[in-house]
Amino acid sequence: MLDTIVIPVLKIAVLLNAVLVAVTFMVLLERKVIAWAQSRLGPMRVGPYGVLQAIADPIKLLVKEDIRPVRADPMLFTLAPILSLVPALVVFAVVPFGGDELFYVTDINVGLLFIISVTSIGVYGIILAGWASNSKYPLLASLRASAQLISYEIAVTMTLVSVILTAGTLSMVGIVEAQQQSGLWFGFVQPVAFVLVFIGGLAETNRAPFDLPEAEQELTGGFHTEYSGMRFALFFLAEYANIIVISAVVTILFWGGWLRPFPNVEALAFLDLIPGWIWFFAKMFVFLYIFIWIRATLPRYRYDQLMRLGWKVLIPVAIGNIVLTGVVKVLL
């Protein structure tokens, strides 16, 4: 009873709250980093150096008036933000933050596939939001977004096949353990796959330079133009939760999850004094930072360039990578 219900429910509660709090601070971090990149200070008014802005923003969104357009489809207009947030949170069930059983909710033997399939449900939130708003810019944006998501999903899934081939397992914990056994992070074994998954991750979370679905200048804000208040906040939460998911998945698949650097070098064993979950969060933070850094640096792609990159570059390279991995695996 205690092991099967109480502890998992507690873990889930802690995890959900941690993710939601992390999202609010991620937004603050993003505003600060982009401000620094543009020689500004960013939010400074609320709390010391604007730290409490992370709490002020959600409060503002919570108390805002909720507006629903008269011509909108009531059922789907309500359902869309929920459909987009829930998959982003469900995925955390199989993300291991550390080697000990305390640090993950569950370790199923199809963990990686579970992540891929649950994130593929998130696209409904975007499509239905655009359609249910009954307004032309959101509809255009949602078509763009879903075409983009589907195209890059194929590339990312194809690339993950080569990682699965290298690890020989689909379990998230198993993949990290495989890296421990081989004594090498898969980022060094599969550098091409890492780059592909990271680019695909940028595109799947609609982040710059692939943020066409939210291009303010062309689409007045994107698929969530008609949303306000808490409903808008749910889309916002989903986007940032997805960024955290991608960073965590990249950390686990390519940079050794909770393993210390150079897990096979005995001379660095003193690094094990730092617990695994700290390594995990440190690596994850690096990727979160890179996400923001890229947004502050790169200009937006054009739509045809985006589609060309996805279908004519990423997918062929991903297939080539699978073949190469297979050949090397058979020869070794």
Added chain:
Amino acid sequence: MAEAIAFYTLAVLILGLGVAVITTPKTVHSVVFLVLNFLCVAVLYVVLRAEFLAVIQVLVYAGGIVVLYLFVVMLVNLKRAPEAHEDPRRLARLGLALSGAVLLELAGIVVYSYGRVTPASAPAAAGPLTGAGNTEELGWLLYTDYLIPFEVASVLLLVAMVGAIVLARRES
């Protein structure tokens, strides 16, 4: 006990959502019900301990194919309800005949298999398959015992894809 509760809850949900798919007046709503239906079927697979099948069900049907349905439904005929919805009894006789045939088939399977597979022998028959987790087993079987059906299915999909491209290509 818990399994029985899960099964009957899911069965009611799946059937209810199935009815909702064909009775909802708005086409986009029926596509959403279809997605929920597929998700429930995936949970049913989990109850049967076929995790791989469950995940693939979500990935391929809920996350892939129905997204394309939704695209088509959203882009084609946004304003008017489809003709089938205007006259629900249009194909009533054919529908009755088809569902009668399916019912007969199901009854036949139940009568045929009743008493043949005892609960004790079923896990024993599946015994050699449960060793390394069902992803490995499924992959192994697909590429050894069931290679020909697998290849035939792949060729069928390829033919469908080529056909779609030929139909969609612009006449130059």
